[in-house]
Amino acid sequence: xxxxxxxxxxxxxxxxxxxxxxxxxxxxxxxxxxxxxxxxxxxxxxxxxxxxxxxxxxxxxxxxxxxxxxxxxxxxxxxxxxxxxxxxxxxxxxxxxxxxxxxxxxxxxxxxxxxxxxxxxxxxxxxxxxxxxxxxxxxxxxxxxxxxxxxxxxxxxxxxxxxxxxxxxxxxxxxxxxxxxxxxxxxxxxxxxxxxxxxxxxxxxxxxxxxxxxxxxxxxxxxxxxxxxxxxxxxxxxxxxxxxxxxxxxxxxxxxxxxxxxxxxxxxxxxxxxxxxx
Amino acid sequence: xxxxxxxxxxxxxxxxxxxxxxxxxxxxxxxxxxxxxxxxxxxxxxxxxxxxxxxxxxxxxxxxxxxxxxxxxxxxxxxxxxxxxxxxxxxxxxxxxxxxxxxxxxxxxxxxxxxxxxxxxxxxxxxxxxxxxxxxxxxxxxxxxxxxxxxxxxxxxxxxxxxxxxxxxxxxxxxxxxxxxxxxxxxxxxxxxxxxxxxxxxxxxxxxxxxxxxxxxxxxxxxxxxxxxxxxxxxxxxxxxxxxxxxxxxxxxxxxxxxxxxxxxxxxxxxxxxxxxxxxxxxxxxxxxxxxxxxxxxxxxxxxxxxxxxxxxxxxxxxxxxxx
Amino acid sequence: xxxxxxxxxxxxxxxxxxxxxxxxxxxxxxxxxxxxxxxxxxxxxxxxxxxxxxxxxxxxxxxxxxxxxxxxxxxxxxxxxxxxxxxxxxxxxxxxxxxxxxxxxxxxxxxxxxxxxxxxxxxxxxxxxxxxxxxxxxxxxxxxxxxxxxxxxxxxxxxxxxxxxxxxxxxxxxxxxxxxxxxxxxxxxxxxxxxxxxxxxxxxxxxxxxxxxxxxxxxxxxxxxxxxxxxxxxxxxxxxxxxxxxxxxxxxxxxxxxxxxxxxxxxxxxxx
Numbered sequence: 001x002x003x004x005x006x007x008x009x010x011x012x013x014x015x016x017x018x019x020x021x022x023x024x025x026x027x028x029x030x031x032x033x034x035x036x037x038x039x040x041x042x043x044x045x046x047x048x049x050x051x052x053x054x055x056x057x058x059x060x061x062x063x064x065x066x067x068x069x070x071x072x073x074x075x076x077x078x079x080x081x082x083x084x085x086x087x088x089x090x091x092x093x094x095x096x097x098x099x100x101x102x103x104x105x106x107x108x109x110x111x112x113x114x115x116x117x118x119x120x121x122x123x124x125x126x127x128x129x130x131x132x133x134x135x136x137x138x139x140x141x142x143x144x145x146x147x148x149x150x151x152x153x154x155x156x157x158x159x160x161x162x163x164x165x166x167x168x169x170x171x172x173x174x175x176x177x178x179x180x181x182x183x184x185x186x187x188x189x190x191x192x193x194x195x196x197x198x199x200x201x202x203x204x205x206x207x208x209x210x211x212x213x214x215x216x217x218x219x220x221x222x223x224x225x226x227x228x229x230x231x232x233x234x235x236x237x238x239x240x241x242x243x244x245x246x247x248x249x250x251x252x253x254x255x256x257x258x259x260x261x262x263x264x265x266x267x268x269x270x271x272x273x274x275x276x277x278x
Numbered sequence: 279x280x281x282x283x284x285x286x287x288x289x290x291x292x293x294x295x296x297x298x299x300x301x302x303x304x305x306x307x308x309x310x311x312x313x314x315x316x317x318x319x320x321x322x323x324x325x326x327x328x329x330x331x332x333x334x335x336x337x338x339x340x341x342x343x344x345x346x347x348x349x350x351x352x353x354x355x356x357x358x359x360x361x362x363x364x365x366x367x368x369x370x371x372x373x374x375x376x377x378x379x380x381x382x383x384x385x386x387x388x389x390x391x392x393x394x395x396x397x398x399x400x401x402x403x404x405x406x407x408x409x410x411x412x413x414x415x416x417x418x419x420x421x422x423x424x425x426x427x428x429x430x431x432x433x434x435x436x437x438x439x440x441x442x443x444x445x446x447x448x449x450x451x452x453x454x455x456x457x458x459x460x461x462x463x464x465x466x467x468x469x470x471x472x473x474x475x476x477x478x479x480x481x482x483x484x485x486x487x488x489x490x491x492x493x494x495x496x497x498x499x500x501x502x503x504x505x506x507x508x509x510x511x512x513x514x515x516x517x518x519x520x521x522x523x524x525x526x527x528x529x530x531x532x533x534x535x536x537x538x539x540x541x542x543x544x545x546x547x548x549x550x551x552x553x554x555x556x557x558x559x560x561x562x563x564x565x566x567x568x569x570x571x572x573x574x575x576x577x578x579x580x581x582x583x584x585x586x587x588x589x590x591x592x593x594x595x596x597x598x599x600x601x602x
Numbered sequence: 603x604x605x606x607x608x609x610x611x612x613x614x615x616x617x618x619x620x621x622x623x624x625x626x627x628x629x630x631x632x633x634x635x636x637x638x639x640x641x642x643x644x645x646x647x648x649x650x651x652x653x654x655x656x657x658x659x660x661x662x663x664x665x666x667x668x669x670x671x672x673x674x675x676x677x678x679x680x681x682x683x684x685x686x687x688x689x690x691x692x693x694x695x696x697x698x699x700x701x702x703x704x705x706x707x708x709x710x711x712x713x714x715x716x717x718x719x720x721x722x723x724x725x726x727x728x729x730x731x732x733x734x735x736x737x738x739x740x741x742x743x744x745x746x747x748x749x750x751x752x753x754x755x756x757x758x759x760x761x762x763x764x765x766x767x768x769x770x771x772x773x774x775x776x777x778x779x780x781x782x783x784x785x786x787x788x789x790x791x792x793x794x795x796x797x798x799x800x801x802x803x804x805x806x807x808x809x810x811x812x813x814x815x816x817x818x819x820x821x822x823x824x825x826x827x828x829x830x831x832x833x834x835x836x837x838x839x840x841x842x843x844x845x846x847x848x849x850x851x852x853x854x855x856x857x858x859x860x861x862x863x864x865x866x867x868x869x870x871x872x873x874x
Contacts (some may be wrong), residue, residue, distance in 0.1 A: 072774050094778070101775050104870040105793045118779035118789070142607065146870045151606055166779070348835040355656070368835075375837045376655040416740075416821055418835045441740050442821045449736045580836060 017045040018083045018091060018170045018202040019069065025077030026068060027227075038064050040227040041078065046170065048086075049200040051193065053213035056223035057266055062206045065223070066174050069204065070095045083169065091169035096176045100155040102147040108134065108158050109143040115166040126165070133161050137191065153184035160191060170202045171195070178209065189216050189246035210266075214238075214258045215249035222265045232265045234258060306338040307506055311493070312350035314364035315444070316343050316535070318463050318547050319386050319491060321528060322557060323363060324535045326517035329527070334516075335509040354379065354496060361510060365420055366492040366568070367575045370586055378497040380593045381568075383511045383561035383600075385518075386491035389480040390556045391421045392466045395458045396451060397473035404428060404478050409436045413456040415444040420490065421460050423578045424480055430577075448474075463547040464539055471543050481554040487567035490556075500593055508596050515561050515600035522559055525552055561597035568592055662840035663847070670844065675829070680848055683814055683826040686742055687852070690749020691803075691810035697750075698757025699799055706765035706791055707783060716762045723755035727813050731820045740821035749813035753806040764798035765791050800864040807856045811849065826852075 021044050027037040038061045046052050056062050067073040069080055070093060082091040094115065102111045112130045113122050134143055137157040147155055156176060163171055173192070177185040193216055195201045207213050213220050214236060222232040238244060238252035249255065309332075313320055323341065326332050332339040344350035347364035351372050354362045361382075362369075369379040393412075395401050401410075407429075414422045422441065429437050440456045442449065447459040448469055458477055461469065470476075493514065500507055521528040529545045536544055551557055565588045575581040640660050647654025647661070654662060670676030698719075705712035727748060734751075738744035768791055776786050818827030826845050833841035 070778060072778065097771060099771055101769075101772055103772070103790070103793070105796070105868075114789075115779050118776060118781035118785055145607075148870055149607060149610070346835060348837065351837075372656070372837045375839075376653050377837075417832055439823065441823055442735060443732055446732065446736060450739065453736070455739055 019046040020081040023078035026075050037227040046202050049196050051203040051217045052219045053205045053217040055213050060223045061228040066206050070172050093170045094163040094166050094168035095172035096159050096163050098175045100159040107144050112161045115162050153180050173205045186246040210262050215246050306336050309337045309360045310340045311361040312342045312344040312353045312359040314347040314350050319390050322385050322517045325531045326513040328531045331516045332513040335513045337509050361493050361495045366489050369494040379494045380497045381492045381494045382593050382596050383493040383514045384558040384563040387487050387558035388556035389488050390462050391480040392476050393460050393478040394469045394474040395477045407437050408434050411438040411440045411456040412458045413440045413447040413450040414460040416441045425460050427577050467543045467547040489563050489567040489571040511596040512600040560601045563592050658839040658843045663843045666840040666844045679826045679829045682824045686745040686814040687810045690746045694750035694753030695757040695806050698754040699761045702758040702761025719755045719758045727752050728816050731816050735821040745814045745817035748817040749810040752809040752813035760802040764795035803860050
């Protein structure tokens with residue numbers, strides 16, 4: 001814990017929230033016509049420059065929450081508010097999936113610019129920004145290559161570039177690194193964590209991987225039950241050797257304790273609410 | 279006892295012999311004939327079948343429509359058919375390629391082809407066809423060859439041949455795409471019933487007869503089954519005589535064979551074919567008639583002049599015997 | 603390129619070379635078999651084991667080829683059928699593919715249209731042939747129509763399916779970037795449908811050729827199908843074989859052209 005005594009979560013809340021989920025209700029109709037509520041009055045918010053992970057068992061509603069936040073689904077009740085930028089202009093959410101979703105018929109550079117291209121005209125300044133960012137991720141030499149020539153890790157970095165080039169206030173990630181090898185995964189976790197320092201972009205990470213959640217996040221919330229509620233909310237404070245990285249985080253003494261708490265919470269989840277599908 | 283046993287034995291032997299004799303007479307020989315088309319020009323064949331004239335001569339004849347002259351000849355070559363009925367020149371062309379076929383009976387002995395124009399047409403002679411479109415059957419068919427030769431002989435310039443499926447030649451004229459149609463029966467009388475007029479009739483150009491459609495078979499069949507061939511040709515001869523004697527019977531058979539056609543059109547077509555001496559009166563194929571048919575193929579270029587002789591292509595002995 | 607990419611490229615080049623060598627070997631064996639069969643055929647015809655005049659022989663086919671070249675009919679007939687096939691292919695496939703793709707904008711109509719195409723496609727073109735000839739005459743127009751109809755239905759069904767099969771996640775990504783429908787169409791649907799478009803074109807070559815030849819069988823003055831039909835009626839089987847060979851070559855060359863175009867346009871697929 002740092003000297004001010006406040007948790008990072010509290011500090012974030014004091015700032016203008018990037019994302020506000022208020023009184024969210026959503027459900028679905030089963031084949032037999034019964035209406036099952038997945039969420040019933042869910043509330044939480046994300047602050048500026050904050051990285052928050054959402055963990056939960058399969059079927060807890062993580063994917064539905066992801067779709068609701070990203071705007072792919074309209075909530076049946078409550079609202080999801082995207083906070084404005086510091087200059088007052090509209091905030092924006094961009095997301096990344098496990099699939100890189102790169103268009104195979106476009107070059108790396110063209111794929112990176114896709115997000116911008118789809119909602120406004122691409123300017124030379126945009127192209128310069130794209131090349132710069134691709135260069136920072138080590139992709140400078142392949143900007144004219146096609147996705148099929150790149151490895152999975154490189155492709156996810158292009159996807160990350162595409163996501164960041166539209167200058168989102170909040171980036172939503174759905175297990176984006178789970179298909180990659182361990183070493184690449186650590187590298188990309190570092191890339192995401194750096195966002196906090198460089199651009200102040202907030203990040204919401206939906207994941208199965210508890211270690212990844214703890215290593216990267218300022219806050220972890222545990223989703224469980226039917227309807228799903230925030231069963232636990234943990235503020236992550238890690239004492240690391242040197243700056244916090246994916247590796248140094250995992251070596252911090254508090255790491256195991258957080259892990260036990262979250263793991264315990266997930267497992268108890270299953271016994272309490274037998275109605276949840278596994 | 280012994281006496282009655284011997285009587286019984288004799289009776290049984292007697293009965294069996296009778297059965298054997300009558301059995302030999304009663305079981306008709308199965309014969310197949312492949313016709314190029316179901317055509318009102320082929321009426322003698324239908325009369326022979328429908329009026330039991332083949333049966334009377336001991337044959338059980340099955341008729342199959344081959345779809346084209348070549349297919350019928352191919353069936354005979356391949357052994358699926360005993361006889362085929364089509365343009366004799368088709369068998370000749372096969373012979374030139376190594377087959378061995380003989381023409382044994384004539385069925386269509388005149389040229390059943392007419393050129394028709396619409397009711398309000400201003401055309402009066404074939405020369406008026408210059409520069410126009412004429413609907414005619416898809417090659418190879420004798421009607422189109424005749425038209426092509428007529429154009430060459432009369433030096434009619436720029437005639438566009440609109441080749442369509444046999445039997446549909448009237449359609450382009452009705453649709454206004456062609457000014458005249460070259461037709462066989464029953465399209466001729468169908469057209470006349472719709473108001474068309476005859477611009478030119480080919481029958482009158484061949485007073486000596488024209489071997490238009492004949493029955494052919496393998497030369498080997500003539501050698502190995504002469505009685506069967508004789509019986510078949512006799513059946514044809516009797517049918518041809520019947521048509522000449524009793525046109526009404528002929529028309530009745532035609533109406534039954536072409537139930538989808540208007541009865542009046544059928545009757546008119548049969549009458550026209552009888553009047554213009556298109557139906558062979560006897561199955562004999564004269565050398566003159568054969569030569570007229572051969573000449574057309576030589577003029578069109580399908581057969582080289584001098585490569586075909588009457589003697590090698592026609593066996594008229596059965597027809598002569600049947601006519602007695 | 604990074605080391606990993608260079609290594610991958612090197613492996614691909616080695617594999618491609620392996621495949622080429624294998625391909626040469628396979629082609630060599632095929633050619634050898636063909637030569638042996640043709641040789642046996644010629645010997646059988648010359649020795650009289652089969653009736654070479656009636657059934658055709660390689661030397662007879664070559665003679666027919668010579669006659670066709672000197673008379674000019676071989677070239678003119680081939681060009682006529684080629685023209686009918688290619689024009690019918692382009693018009694029919696072009697229309698079918700365009701309409702099928704554009705129907706993506708109106709999903710409700712698309713379902714109906716696709717159903718109608720399936721019915722149209724089920725009609726045997728041979729049955730339609732006489733109708734089309736009566737409507738359009740016996741010159742090239744009717745053959746182009748037949749070839750076109752044969753290819754249109756297939757193209758439309760295929761492109762409707764291609765537009766529908768677009769990756770849901772990709773579509774959602776585009777929507778999340780607030781892309782307009784026209785943008786989604788041009789930047790996602792159309793490029794994504796290109797592999798389908800080319801495979802349809804390859805299939806349609808066969809249909810177009812059949813349509814053209816069937817049209818020539820029914821009514822025509824020229825063309826390779828017409829030549830085969832007339833030769834068959836005159837028992838000139840050598841010309842029939844020649845026609846079959848020419849038509850097969852035509853289909854092969856057209857397919858090769860389409861495959862070449864495909865390799866040039868669809869540059870983003872790897873062949874592992």
